[in-house]
Amino acid sequence: MTKLKSKTIFERFANTSTRFTGRPMAFIVAFMVVLLWAVTGPIFNFSDTWQLVINTGTTIVTFLMVFLIQQTQNKDSAAIHLKLNEIVAALKGASNRLINVQDLSEREIQTLLKFYQDLSEMAKEDNEIAISHTVEEAVENQEEKMKSRLEGKD
DSSP, X not given: OOOOOOOOHHHHHXXXXXXXXXXXXXXXXXXXXXHHHHHTTTTTTTOHHHHHHHXXXXXXXXXXXXXXXXXXXXXXXXXXXXXXXXXXXXXXXXXXXXXXXXXSOHHHHHHHHHHHXXXXXXXXXXXXXXXXXXXXXXXXXXXXXXXXXXXXXX
């Protein structure tokens, strides 16, 4: 088995930062900073510089947090995709076309989405709620049902 590479300094920093900023204590600290800023307003006569301090501070923090959060989101998203790929690969009858579906173009994803919407509509017509099919099986089953209904009416 190969040894996994350890996390980079940025990864560790991003993970720690996003964990901290997602906690109630981070909100309390941010709230206290804003409260302190508001209380000092009369001291500085609500000057343009006083207003610029909070505007600049919040802009810088927001700008940097976007990158930290995005890095963590990218990692989490990749991990979820890997887990879903493993499930799809392991399930008998699951369509392997869905492995790495996130790498398809927007047009290809919309095409697959339409297939699954059609599958959902066919499932609504089917009174057996526990039955699961691939798109191809569902289309074939639906065609057979329609054919047998038409033949039964003739």
